[in-house]
Structures are given as C-alpha cells and as structure tokens.
Amino acid sequence: MITSAVRQALRTRGDEPAVLCLIGDLGPDRAELAALRLRGNDRRVDLDAHGMGRPVTVEGIGGEGEPSSVGLVVIAADGLTDLRRAVTVTTQLPPTAHLLVVVRHVPAHLGPLVPAPPTIDEWNDLHELRVRRFGNRGWACELCFPGGMSVAEALAAVVHGPRGRRRGPGVGVLGGLSGTQAALWRPGDVAARGVTATGPVEIDRVTPVSDLVLRLDDGGGLPFWEDVEVPAVDRLATDATVAPEVRSPEARLRVYGTDPVSRVAPVDERFVNPIGFTKKTKGPLGELVEVEGRVVVRDETCVRIRPTPDGTVTENDLERVRHLRGVRVGWPEHGDTATVRIVAALAAGGVPLIGDPAPMWAAGLGAPLAELIAGGAEDVLLDPLRREEHSIRLRRAALRTHGVRTRWRSLAAEAGLPVPPETRVSVVLCTRRPELVGFALAQIARQRHVRFEAVLALHGFSADLPEVDAAVAEFRATGIPLVVHEAEGEKVFGAVMNDAVDRASGTVIAKWDDDDWYGPEHLADLMLARAYSGADVVGISQNFTYLEELDLTVWRGYRSEVPSPAIVGSTILADRVVIEDVGGFRPRPRAIDSQFLLAVTRAGCRVYRTHGFGYLLRRAGGGHTWNVDLGYFLRNHTEQWIGWRPSVLLEGVPAPFGAQADRHIDHPGEHVERL
Incomplete structure (x- = not known):
C-alpha cells in the first residue's frame, strides 16, 4: 500500500521535479520504493545516510529565474520515531508544493496521522489535506501548498498530531548539526541547522542561527572549527555504522567528552517511552543477544526486534516486545555505543531488564541504570507488583539520563553555555x-x-x-x-x-x-x-x-x-x-x-x-x-x-514537621518506616 500511494503521487504531480525520501527499516517496502522509476531531475534520498550540513539540491530548482519549490516531496517512514528524525534532516530540503507522508505502522496507543498546524496564518495557503489509513495500522497524509511550504515545518506538524496537543518542554539551546547520524541527537527540531564540519554558523541578520554545534566524526577525523562565536562539541559516530576502511587510528584513540554517558546519542523520549506498558507476567522471557554481528531481542520462537546498526529502537519495536515479561541482557564481548542506546531505549520504554553486571564498554549507560539491570532477578518478573516497580525504576533512570533534553543541556554545560532553569x-x-x-x-x-x-x-x-x-x-x-x-x-x-x-x-x-x-x-x-x-x-x-x-x-x-x-x-x-x-x-x-x-x-x-x-x-x-x-x-x-x-x-x-504534629495524626503504627 505504501508503494501504491507513492506511485500515484509521482504519477499525478505534474511536470515539476520530485524528491523521494526514505527513512527507517520499512521492511520489504524499502526495496519496492527504491526500485520506483523516477524522472531525470528527480532525487531519491536516504535520510538515514544523508548527513547534516549537506543541503539537498534539485536540478532546476532554486536558481536564478527558477522556481523555488519542487512539485512533490515524499517521506516514507517505518514509524513515528523515524519520522521525528526525518524532520531534522528535511530542514535541508527545498520547499515543496505537495507533501506526501506515509508511515508503515503507528501503534494503537497513538492517534492517526492528522497534522497539528502550528498557527492558523502559517497555513492560509493550504489548499488540500487528505488523511487515509491503509492496512492494519499504516497511515498516509497529503498536504498541498501551491505557493510552497517548508518540508520540515509541515512534517513537524504531521508527526506531532498523533502525540497530543502539547509539544513538550524545549531544550533551551538552538542546535547546529554536522555529519551523518546527527539527526539522532536532535530529532524533530525544525530549528536545527546543518553546518559544515569547519563552520561557520549561518547568521540571520546579526544573530547566529545556532547556539551550539554538534559535530560527528565518522572515523576520519574532524577539521579545525573556524567559528569563534559559536562553540562546537565533537562526538564519534556510532561504531557500528563507521566503515572500517575510513577509521583512522587517531580518530579511534581520541576521546570525545569526559563523561561516557554524554558520548551516547540520546533516546527520543517523545515516542520511546512507557506508553503502552502491560502488566503481563505470563509471557516468555526475551533475551538481548548478538546474532551475526547484530544485536537483537528474541524469545524462544523468533527474533522480535532487530534495531538498526546505530542502536535506534522505535515505538514499533517496543510494541513488539510488550508481551514479554522481561528481557535478559546478554552483554556482547565487544560492545559499542549502539548497544548502549538499545539497552537505554528498552529501559526508557518500561521493558523490565535483568542481566549480569555491565562490562566496562557499557559505562555510557550510567551507573544508576547499570546497577538496576544487574540488581534485577528473574523471580521479580513473575510477580506483577515487583515487576512494575522494577520497570518504573528503570524508566526513571533511562529517561533522566538519556533523554534528548537532558543530553543537550549537558552538551551546553560542556561548552560553557548557560541554559534556562528547570520548570x-x-x-x-x-x-x-x-x-x-x-x-x-x-x-x-x-x-x-x-x-x-x-x-x-x-x-x-x-x-x-x-x-x-x-x-x-x-x-x-x-x-x-x-x-x-x-x-x-x-x-x-x-x-x-x-x-x-x-x-x-x-x-x-x-x-x-x-x-x-x-x-x-x-x-x-x-x-x-x-x-x-x-x-x-x-x-x-x-x-x-x-x-x-x-x-x-x-x-x-x-x-x-x-x-x-x-x-x-x-x-x-x-x-x-x-x-x-x-x-x-x-x-x-x-x-x-x-x-x-x-x-x-x-x-x-x-x-x-x-x-x-x-x-x-x-x-x-x-x-x-x-x-x-x-x-x-x-x-x-x-x-x-x-x-x-x-x-x-x-x-x-x-x-511530620512541627513539634506538636505527632499528637494530632494517627500513623499506622508499626507498619510505618520512619526516615
């Protein structure tokens, strides 16, 4: 159904060029979409592999005397976590007159793909909006703006709709991003700007568009940062996605950030969270293991989830493991930050985790989360009360340690930038x-x-x-x-x-x-x-x-x-x-x-x-x-x-506070633990 919707949009879009963007697993649909025949000036973009700081150019668009908008942009995503990441990367796309967003699966606890427009006047040029469902839980949303519309801003409205009205607390620091995987660090942010590895940051009138730039090293090293006004912090891209031939010994030896937690790309808590948690204790016990070089979660029957090489766990992955009473973490002998992200995301999703003490390479989990995993016993997972208590402790530690907002506030502190006070x-x-x-x-x-x-x-x-x-x-x-x-x-x-x-x-x-x-x-x-x-x-x-x-x-x-x-x-x-x-x-x-x-x-x-x-x-x-x-x-x-x-x-x-308080309240005697 995804392919049919995309093929129809490509056929009816007129003479203007189109940009077909793919992100996430997409299963068998990815191969079908990759095989679609496009016109000569059309573009096909893998948003997972397209780095920040590389604007997407389209032949015949944006030049002198040329139209500023493409005729069609298609965003095909496996789930909403992927779609949030796409928002950040699509800030580098030209505007479009027609946007088609297709999502292969949206869990039942989330709403339909109905956009939540930012303000009324910004969407006065909207001529058509169509939302339809296909298959069991797939959705498609089409928006038509004849005068052109920012892809990222329209996409942000679409991805926000299923969550609810509030957009949630902001980071407080405008972020610039450079390199592949950079969108992992700042998903869903229409204000994020792609920046070249050397800088400088673009100036809007008299103000830089970013307060802080995050640069990702793919293994080949990073050049000197040239912007004297906007600081940059550097991180190594997830090991699993760095090709061995581009790794340099200098890059492998360089330490990015003194705190191992801050070296791990954050978990997108807007969709990777405990929503949908079940109290089941009779399901099988899953295990997190390495199979043929990939970390997976499986039970006695099959592999339930196969996270991407960069360690991304989505809301759809969490839905696939909700029936498990828990997951035993089998630490690979040689792990990386991708594995740390997977474990942190499962914990943030409320999945009860147990396992042996974490190895040294997993220090990026943070001590509280690692200790909770090692402290869990299998019999805890058989008692509904103790199982949920264990899950709550895990999700608290993971969300506070690995959320996007937490990570960027720590990056800002590392760069010496002040951040707004907590709410x-x-x-x-x-x-x-x-x-x-x-x-x-x-x-x-x-x-x-x-x-x-x-x-x-x-x-x-x-x-x-x-x-x-x-x-x-x-x-x-x-x-x-x-x-x-x-x-x-x-x-x-x-x-x-x-x-x-x-x-x-x-x-x-x-x-x-x-x-x-x-x-x-x-x-x-x-x-x-x-x-x-x-x-x-x-x-x-x-x-x-x-x-x-x-x-x-x-x-x-x-x-x-x-x-x-x-x-x-x-x-x-x-x-x-x-x-x-x-x-x-x-x-x-x-x-x-x-x-x-x-x-x-x-x-x-x-x-x-x-x-x-x-x-x-x-x-x-x-x-x-x-x-x-x-x-x-x-x-x-x-x-x-x-x-x-x-x-x-x-x-x-x-x-109780107050010298006389104990005379006036009847505590439940011997059952109360006095602190």
Whole structure:
C-alpha cells in the first residue's frame, strides 16, 4: 500500500521535479520504493545516510529565474520515531508544493496521522489535506501548498498530531548539526541547522542561527572549527555504522567528552517511552543477544526486534516486545555505543531488564541504570507488583539520563553555555485540618529531581496556631519557597483552590491532599509523564488505598501509562495555562477535581495516567469531598494486605514537621518506616 500511494503521487504531480525520501527499516517496502522509476531531475534520498550540513539540491530548482519549490516531496517512514528524525534532516530540503507522508505502522496507543498546524496564518495557503489509513495500522497524509511550504515545518506538524496537543518542554539551546547520524541527537527540531564540519554558523541578520554545534566524526577525523562565536562539541559516530576502511587510528584513540554517558546519542523520549506498558507476567522471557554481528531481542520462537546498526529502537519495536515479561541482557564481548542506546531505549520504554553486571564498554549507560539491570532477578518478573516497580525504576533512570533534553543541556554545560532553569512546579495544598499541616508539608519537602515551591491555603484557620506555625517554620528552614494563604472558612473549596493557584508562581500546578501519602519522586514522575506523553494534564491511577477503618491496604492493578481522564484528583498536574483555559476550578464545595477533568476533556485537552506506585490514598471514616463507601475499594482488587503496606517506591514516611504534629495524626503504627 505504501508503494501504491507513492506511485500515484509521482504519477499525478505534474511536470515539476520530485524528491523521494526514505527513512527507517520499512521492511520489504524499502526495496519496492527504491526500485520506483523516477524522472531525470528527480532525487531519491536516504535520510538515514544523508548527513547534516549537506543541503539537498534539485536540478532546476532554486536558481536564478527558477522556481523555488519542487512539485512533490515524499517521506516514507517505518514509524513515528523515524519520522521525528526525518524532520531534522528535511530542514535541508527545498520547499515543496505537495507533501506526501506515509508511515508503515503507528501503534494503537497513538492517534492517526492528522497534522497539528502550528498557527492558523502559517497555513492560509493550504489548499488540500487528505488523511487515509491503509492496512492494519499504516497511515498516509497529503498536504498541498501551491505557493510552497517548508518540508520540515509541515512534517513537524504531521508527526506531532498523533502525540497530543502539547509539544513538550524545549531544550533551551538552538542546535547546529554536522555529519551523518546527527539527526539522532536532535530529532524533530525544525530549528536545527546543518553546518559544515569547519563552520561557520549561518547568521540571520546579526544573530547566529545556532547556539551550539554538534559535530560527528565518522572515523576520519574532524577539521579545525573556524567559528569563534559559536562553540562546537565533537562526538564519534556510532561504531557500528563507521566503515572500517575510513577509521583512522587517531580518530579511534581520541576521546570525545569526559563523561561516557554524554558520548551516547540520546533516546527520543517523545515516542520511546512507557506508553503502552502491560502488566503481563505470563509471557516468555526475551533475551538481548548478538546474532551475526547484530544485536537483537528474541524469545524462544523468533527474533522480535532487530534495531538498526546505530542502536535506534522505535515505538514499533517496543510494541513488539510488550508481551514479554522481561528481557535478559546478554552483554556482547565487544560492545559499542549502539548497544548502549538499545539497552537505554528498552529501559526508557518500561521493558523490565535483568542481566549480569555491565562490562566496562557499557559505562555510557550510567551507573544508576547499570546497577538496576544487574540488581534485577528473574523471580521479580513473575510477580506483577515487583515487576512494575522494577520497570518504573528503570524508566526513571533511562529517561533522566538519556533523554534528548537532558543530553543537550549537558552538551551546553560542556561548552560553557548557560541554559534556562528547570520548570518550576507550584504544589498547591488546601486544607481545613491544622493537625495535618505538618504531615503534608513533610512529604512535600522530600520531593526530589524537580524544582518546586509550595502554596499552603489554610481554609478557615490561622497560621498562628502553634502546630501550624511550627510546621511552617520547619518547612521554610529547608529553603524551599512557601506561600501561606489564609482563606475564610465560608468560602467554598473550589474558590479557595483558585485563590491558591493565583498566588502560585510556577508554570505548572500540582494538586496535593493533606492526608494521603506521597513518595519522594511523585512530582518527578508526573513531570516525566508530562514530557513524554504530550498531555495537557497528567495524574496517576488509584492503585494503592489504605482503608483506615479496616486497617487494610488494597492494591487495584489498574492499567497505567495510558491516555485516560480516570486519574486521582489529589495527583492532578497541569500547566497553568490549561487551568486558565477552562476557567479554573468550579466554585463548588466538593467534586472540584472530577469537574475540572470534565472541563478539560470538553475543551479538547488530553489527560494522561501514569503509574501510581509512589502514592497511597488514605480512606478514613469521613471528611472526604469524594463520597463513596468502602465497598468501592474492595471490589475488583488485585491484592490486599493486613495493615499499612504501600509500594516500596513510596520509601516510607517522613516525620511530620512541627513539634506538636505527632499528637494530632494517627500513623499506622508499626507498619510505618520512619526516615
């Protein structure tokens, strides 16, 4: 079907030249597309092999008196990860009047190939848009701009559509790229610029178009960098794609970057992430091994995925191994950065990995990820609870260490460039119970891997109460910013929440309850999900509940890592602009969380549910704005335990802040680990 769609577009495009671009595996379709007959002035480009810094020229286009746009550009990709990489390379293509994008397979958890235009006025020249599905999960999207359109910008809109509305946090540094494989380091970036190996960087009026240039050495060495204003950092291309005949001894001995992690091309977290994770423990155990010089993942029946020689794992690869209960990493005797990328990508995708201690050549994984893989045992993969805990630890380490944004911020630091501060999260806590202030503030204070402040709304009581004053003083002693707001007791809950949000300075708002338990990476997990999901609102599934009256902990194995509005209200994390878009919280005394989520979905926003292993809902006898009976929590549970037993990822409970706090809250006795 891909070949038919491409052949039809080539036949009907008129007299103008065409550019046929291929990227990714494409299976048998690649050979068929490569065999299509083209006209003399047409171009066929392998985007995987086309280096940055080499503009694609087309005969008869762009010269004096010649048209500036080609008649047709075709981008044929195996999946969306490949398509994101194509965005970066196609910044070097001439504009086109007709763009055809065909993707062989899009997983079920992602949407159709419907473009998300950047702004209305930029697409005023759009004359035709056609989206169609072919086969089981293949998609084609056609856009016609008679006046011509930037291929990269149009392609970026197409690849963004299946993810959701938000584009996610940016890197903060404009990147220039030079060399083959450079797109691996900066996928999906329409602002990336190809630069020659010597430079200099192009100037737009008085400003360089890049802040930092990454040069890749294919094994033959790199020339002197001539630009004195824009710094360059150098890296060696992935060994597996460097032909032996072009390798020089000097290039092999040169060390690019003191940190072995920074020498590894990053993982594109926008599509290589835990979305689609399954809780299956009865599937076969896969193994990562080297077969005929290629690293593959196989089970007892066949090879499941065969990553490309540069170590790229795609969203389609992850879909093919979701049925496995885990993967045992068999370290090759002589590995390279491609193998490191494969392992990091599987971990970022939530695939449970186990294996022997990593060899020296795999130092690029980073110590935390390598230790987690070596610390996993096969029996962990047979228990659904422990298996998912292991997966969460792996994905945390991989996404924080090997994501594109993380890698470029480290490259900028290496080059001595400042980067924007991390996003500030405002944790909003609204409470009517002074005895719980110290309990809640202690849990907020132990959050890690995130930049945050706290906004405490005291609903109907004063901050001068001894237990409140002591708790606030102890929290402020940590150095974390805290805003205290005293709200009138007559005000409804929704109005108090809006007042608290108004006093927050963060661009992201996180809702917090006063009596539930939160692990130290609760906020960090939500911010990770916000980055890779493309959702406007994220939260967690209600996995663990402590029924105080029964002294019983219930685990309900809800599916996680899925787009879903069914999230716990006390874990809502949303961009401030989203809250403004829906008019804030409704001025009601209860059910403000469910009403907010309803308003968000009505506004066309996307809600995403990540895991709930760093959270424990407390269900006491009364005083809840969410009124359901205990039977609700006892139905359809996966497992239950006598006493207080959260996931180990909760990491115990910190001592409440304030000298008098312990007299006012009934902790679950001997089950609580004191920190």
